[in-house]
Amino acid sequence: MRRIALVCLFPLVCFFVAAQNLEDFEYDFELYDDQAEPETEMVEEPSQVSSGRSSGDFGFVIHGDRVTITAYSGDAAEIVIPAEIQGMPVTAIGYKAFADNQLIGVEIPGTVTAILYKAFENNRLAWVILGEGLTVIRDSAFANNQLGGVLIPDSVTVIGDHAFENNRITNVIFGKRIDEIGSLAFAGNRLRSVIIPDSINSLGDDVFGDTPLRYAYSGMVMHSQRALEAELGKRPLVGKFLGP
Template sequence: MWKKECGQFCREIHYKRKEEGIEITGCFGEDGQIVLPDEIEGLPVISIAPYAFAEAKTDQDDLIWRNKEVPDIKVDRHAQEKAERICAEQVESVWLPKGVTEIGRYAFYRCRNLKTLILSDSLLEIGGGAFTGCRLEAVEIHFFQGEKSCLRSIVDEIRFAVRARLFYEGEEARVLFPEHYEEAVENTPARLLVTHHHGAGGYYRQCFYDRELDYKKYDELLYRTRAEEELETAVELVMNRLCYPYRLEPAAKDRYKTFLQECLKEAAGILAEQENQDGLMFLEREGLWTLEALEAAMERAAQSKKTEVLSLLMDMRYRCFPKKQKTFEL
């Protein structure tokens, strides 16, 4: 799962040597898809410097690693730094080195277009404001040493919906942290400000203990999702847990399935619209389909021109609800 090719790396990486390894201070490349090597000059990359991707400044004391597999662009050195340093709004995705244990403060400050972050469980410390001004949507964490990670620190900084893919030894979990926000409302007679919480995301962000995600506590919050989130969000969250049931207890699975059965027609249409083939196949595998729900999903797929999903649903209809052959009596 964790395999990088040299051709993926940035064309030029600026760094400093520390006692334990390498600290990245900046990158140059052709686009905002940043893939950083696990080692530079035979030393492990262990940290990302403060403000590394937040601004275009370059320290004259930085060392430089150049990717020999990426053609160099012959331009004036000063102009090259000014035009091609990947920072701020240019950053779109980041694949961190496997051995990174620390991200400095404000490392990705105002990287507004940063949507995807890939990292390992070596990273447990994140500097203050590291993702301030970001709208991170997807986090992928690979676990090699247990189940501790910096996931809580990340989702605490992002109030928008965050989708996490967590890779353990031979297993994958997918969890959704819904959007949430807080609103200060004045209670004029009492001269107090009362904080109102909106969305279930704040509760899901509390499902951690000692830097480990508490799946049992996460699964107990379905009632919050049902009460405070749109059906599309609830369906996505539920299908993530059912299709990737890491540490999913039988009682929680039953609650999730009951929820689906109660809104099966609407949920099936949402899955078709989202092209969630894993979810649609789960409904067949668990024997949850009704003819009405299946036909509703087919109609939604046809309206949305999701031809691949429509073909899948037509095959399911044939298997789940075959037409009875007519018989004739002589």
């Protein structure tokens, strides 16, 4: 499986990321989160979605010819998620599938196109390897862990609310195609600088709230903390940064 470059950021925690497009991803959120708001992906016919099954330590459901992992019953601290189950590709990590465990590391295969709500929340993750298929990281997917640095590849387009909140992230670099970053997505970290591309069309409130962030870079322009507070903390930003 191809991997992009390893990024090592203080405090020597590594976050691997690779991704591709998710134009055809579909998913039935009602199976995992009765409180989740309706999504455009929820177009599966009930007859195409199986009831819960298991394979080794992984619980899953089948959507047509695709698999979504919905639960983990093992006790390993470091895991490799299978690329296939029963001959079908694993394309999503479901709602709270690995939440509230003691995981310190996880490898996600390139077949996975979306990591859904709270999928890895409340673990001790210090490292994650993301396969080259990922495009969407949903709300609170990696909240309350111990990741130290994040490199978001060019093909990722959406990062949900609280996605990386309350980690130990000191630096984050976004890819060239990121379109949307949700509210509080990187709040409660140790950020001191960020690089944000001009592709951003929507930023939620307090994306970098409760961090020691001093500057953000957009193209060749450096933005002060005051500018960040004005543009990020009080309202969603549409388009490019306006400058300090």
